[in-house]
Amino acid sequence: IALVLSAVFLPMAFFGGSTGVIYRQFSITIISAMLLSVVVALTLTPALCGSVLQHVPPHKKGFFGAFNRFYRRTEDKYQRGVIYVLRRAARTMGLYVVLGGGMALMMWKLPGSFLPTEDQGEIMVQYTLPAGATAARTA
Numbered sequence: 001i002a003l004v005l006s007a008v009f010l011p012m013a014f015f016g017g018s019t020g021v022i023y024r025q026f027s028i029t030i031i032s033a034m035l036l037s038v039v040v041a042l043t044l045t046p047a048l049c050g051s052v053l054q055h056v057p058p059h060k061k062g063f064f065g066a067f068n069r070f071y072r073r074t075e076d077k078y079q080r081g082v083i084y085v086l087r088r089a090a091r092t093m094g095l096y097v098v099l100g101g102g103m104a105l106m107m108w109k110l111p112g113s114f115l116p117t118e119d120q121g122e123i124m125v126q127y128t129l130p131a132g133a134t135a136a137r138t139a
Contacts, residue, residue, distance in 0.1 A: 002034035002041075009034075 012027035014020070059065040085092050129137060 002038045006031045006034045 009027040009030045012020075012023045013031070015023055059068060
């Protein structure tokens, strides 16, 4: 994915005109970040996994023991919740349909627009004429 994104954004770095000025820094930033991500993913991450993922006997006391017990309790509650939902699949899907319908109803009923309501449909323009220009010239 990183190489594809880099290939997509690389031509943007060479755009001309105002588009090039706007997108040049953005595209170079994206390309650099993606290439750095590839380097890290292919070199540093496997090395870190090799050093971090070593077999360690489980802690039964202290902070890590308490954390492991808390994690197991949380995991058990999550598994019970998933089993509860899966055994009541029709009820759960009905709840999702009701929630989706409620959201669709709110989208339909609530006002919304791209421009805020403060917009009065006017555009303000300011320009400078040469000295001695008449007011009729501004029309």
